[in-house]
Amino acid sequence: MTEIENIYEQLFMLVMRGNVNGKASTIIDTFSGWLISGFAAASTLFVSQYKSIQENISICGIQWFIYLFIAALILAIFQKFIAVIVASHSMGSSVGYELGKEFKKNNVVLNREFIFNETEKGMLPFVRWCASDILTAARNGDFVSSSRNFTRLCQYQGLLTLIQAIVTLFAIRIIATTFHA
Template sequence: MNEKEAIALNTSLAASRVLSLGANRLSSCLDMFSGWLLAGFGAVFGLLIANFAALSEHINASNLKQGAGIFLVAAAFAAAQKLLAAYVAAGTAAGEDGRGIGEELASGPVPLDVDSMRKPSQAGPLLAAEQF
């Protein structure tokens, strides 16, 4: 590997690390926000159902059914988002651990073939996604 290829590889790895850390922080913030939003909507919807007898002259029962359907769809999307957030957090943690392992291997006496190491590590997330 010549110097130009080494610079390109280091730049690629640094950009990947920055994007991974940013995705992890964004994912955790959105995860918290969407959880609280869904909990608040569920609480309000529960109050509507509990007080439906008093509110029945203002709210049609079919509208309440449609609201329940929308809430169930939102809950399903929230579950999918939680799963994706877990993948992002695990990927970021694995990237940080891999960086430490890479530094240990790079400072060791045996030379490291980066190209042959990169192929299996890039296929890892695809193998996990194929299990769904």
């Protein structure tokens, strides 16, 4: 077995980032869900009560509100997809850490190439292509590469949720400016 440079530091970073990313992703996902739930409730109210509110809010304002709800929903779906990926990585790094401690205690030596091959076999072709750089880096001893990429994914998740919040605020502005008593 070849010696891996800075293995303990790499494992520390992998587990630490995995935990931080998992927690951040959960908070972002919760906020996104809260936003889309409120948006859905308001959209349902406007559509179901249109006859009673049509004198106070223009139909154009309600239409734009619904269009923006659909845009926010699409953003929320992409955000949720990223949240699932980041949560999986977070859980995997925690489980891997615990197994690693047990293996070290029992002097178990793992066949890294077997692990990488089995990991690749479980991936769809497109996912395998996306993960090829991460797997190559890990094969070469850079185990922190994946955690860097998952940190970026978590940042993209936050950006999608920020855009979702802006879309939601813009929709509220549209209703507020088209409201007339």
